[in-house]
Amino acid sequence: MFRIVLPVEELQSLWIVDEDILAENGQPLVRRGAVVTPSLKAAMLRHGIERVRVRPDEEVEGLDWTPGEILPPALAFRARRKIQELFSNTVRKRALSPQLLSEVAQQTSDVIDRLFEGDLPLFAELRSLSDFDGYTHEHCWSVLLISIALARAAQETGVIENLHYQDCLSLGLGAVLHDIGKTQLPRPLLQKAGPLDDEWKLMRLHPQKGIDLLRPYDLLMPLSRAIVAFHHERIDGGGYGLAKGHTLAEGIIPETVRIVSIADAYDAMVSARPYRRAFLPYEALDILAAEAGRQFDDRLVPLMEEIVVAFPAGSLLLLKDGTVATVRSPGDHTGKRPLPECLVVAAFSDAALRHLGASMTLESRSQVILGAVSPDDLIACIAQTQNLNPASLPPPLRENPFRLAGAIPLWDELLTHEISEHFAATPAR
Ligand SMILES: [Fe+2]
Numbered sequence: 001m002f003r004i005v006l007p008v009e010e011l012q013s014l015w016i017v018d019e020d021i022l023a024e025n026g027q028p029l030v031r032r033g034a035v036v037t038p039s040l041k042a043a044m045l046r047h048g049i050e051r052v053r054v055r056p057d058e059e060v061e062g063l064d065w066t067p068g069e070i071l072p073p074a075l076a077f078r079a080r081r082k083i084q085e086l087f088s089n090t091v092r093k094r095a096l097s098p099q100l101l102s103e104v105a106q107q108t109s110d111v112i113d114r115l116f117e118g119d120l121p122l123f124a125e126l127r128s129l130s131d132f133d134g135y136t137h138e139h140c141w142s143v144l145l146i147s148i149a150l151a152r153a154a155q156e157t158g159v160i161e162n163l164h165y166q167d168c169l170s171l172g173l174g175a176v177l178h179d180i181g182k183t184q185l186p187r188p189l190l191q192k193a194g195p196l197d198d199e200w201k202l203m204r205l206h207p208q209k210g211i212d213l214l215r216p217y218d219l220l221m222p223l224s225r226a227i228v229a230f231h232h233e234r235i236d237g238g239g240y241g242l243a244k245g246h247t248l249a250e251g252i253i254p255e256t257v258r259i260v261s262i263a264d265a266y267d268a269m270v271s272a273r274p275y276r277r278a279f280l281p282y283e284a285l286d287i288l289a290a291e292a293g294r295q296f297d298d299r300l301v302p303l304m305e306e307i308v309v310a311f312p313a314g315s316l317l318l319l320k321d322g323t324v325a326t327v328r329s330p331g332d333h334t335g336k337r338p339l340p341e342c343l344v345v346a347a348f349s350d351a352a353l354r355h356l357g358a359s360m361t362l363e364s365r366s367q368v369i370l371g372a373v374s375p376d377d378l379i380a381c382i383a384q385t386q387n388l389n390p391a392s393l394p395p396p397l398r399e400n401p402f403r404l405a406g407a408i409p410l411w412d413e414l415l416t417h418e419i420s421e422h423f424a425a426t427p428a429r
Pocket of ligand 1: 178179231232
């Protein structure tokens, strides 16, 4: 069985939804394992769900991958739902409900307990969610999980001292609430389809707005407030924080704030935005590494490789030999885990046709020209190959990036559809 992220509009009937999806009010909309029907598609579109991870109901011979659960599904579902309730309630009432805040604190505490049990959590799944309004419960939920996992990795490697339980809970709550100030910003600003221009001035107020919102809640620890206030401060002294001045006293950013900054940036990169595609984890890890010591703490950044798999199952890769491969068994090149095992699903050159349907191991990162989370992203990325060094592209792609020489069943249909959609949407040059 393999998994793939697709736009909801393109789902085929009888495919199986491979994740739990919550509606905006925190109610369950789709449970993992649901069968796609026209009415289910219509309901997802009505609720603004743009993409979903699915598995076609057909066996593919070869490798299999069962996603590892970071948390027991019932606990994850309960906690996500409570966080979503807190956010939608705050948007509606323009104030935090003390009752919901304490319920979220309880759920956060349960989540932390589980994340410290057993092996270090490993994020090995492809994300499907788009972060279309910048403060969705899903983003806050992910930032919570990544922050706690990163804190645990930092403790276990001796990079930071062991956190007391109360500090760990403050870290978790700060991670959940880090962008709560965005609930006070105009919605059109958060949903803007392009990069922000002058609106940045307004966006940069969200740490201050978060602090203002949290002021009446004296039970919230200073460490949680520091995360809300300073998660956009940079190690090199740049960035922004509170409205009155953008650096901390003596420029010292607490370690827990540094942890959330990394988790926040990572999760934002692997989420699609209205104006850019989602990066694959290997790309996001590269960007974090490039910013280590400038934007982020260079002792913490390398630890992301302990908790994130660079090539999760379902990643689509355009390779230098002109083939497109999908990752069937997740892995990376750190030496900590197996190498990614792939299936060649398409060829963009006649010479590459002979590889169709073959299993291959991704021996080196240098084989990859570009990566994408879904077929529509892949075609959009190939369309932008003008921005890449032409010498790095296989010759057929240099001449005509849309000549699909061949693909295995199902992928043929998916990629041909995306190519024709792309041409329909892009005026001929
Ligand atoms: Fe933020």
